[in-house]
Amino acid sequence: MNKTWIARAGLALGAGLALAASIAAPAQAADLEVQLTDAGGNLIAEMIHHDQGDVFSVHDWHPDGHGVRGSLYLVEDGEWILLESLYNGLGAGEFTTFEWNVLTGEEYVMEVCSVDGANDPEPNDCSFQEVTE
Structure with a gap:
């Protein structure tokens, strides 16, 4: 057996294994965000789903004296079921x-x-974003 043939066979096998691993590996969803802006387009608040670790962050970006609330709902048969709600009153x-x-x-x-x-109980304004995996 010549060394060139062995090297080529090894490269082909390695490429095939890499392709199989990429197909078998579960895909990671991208981070998602929902932003709330005012009439002038200024960012007021934001909620981000960080897919790595399934962490949700609720950001207050506007020094307007208001806090922000981020909520996560499960949707079943068109009904929104509240899973988690977090108030952020820490400031802009x-x-x-x-x-x-x-x-x-x-x-x-x-x-x-x-x-x-x-x-x-009555928010000033809200924005929504669907989240799926």
């Missing part, structure tokens, strides 16, 4: 986080709202 430029295991095949919705306090 700050964020809070929570973790939720987002399951493949389930439908979720992230919501970020501007609110007038932790117990404000």
Whole structure:
């Protein structure tokens, strides 16, 4: 057997294994965000789903005296079921986080709202984003 043939066979085998591994490996979903802006297009609040670790962060970006609330809902038969809700009243430029295991095949919705306090039942404004794995 010549060395060139062995080297080529090894390269072909390595390439085949790499292709098989890439096909078999589960795909990672990209991070998702939902942003709330004012009429002038200024960013007020943001909620981000960080796929690595299933961490959700709720950001307050606007020094307007309002806090923000980020919520995660499970959608079943068109009904939104609240899973987690987190108030961020730390001030502009700050964020809070929570973790939720987002399951493949389930439908979720992230919501970020501007609110007038932790117990404000009527948000000022909200934005939504669907989350799936």
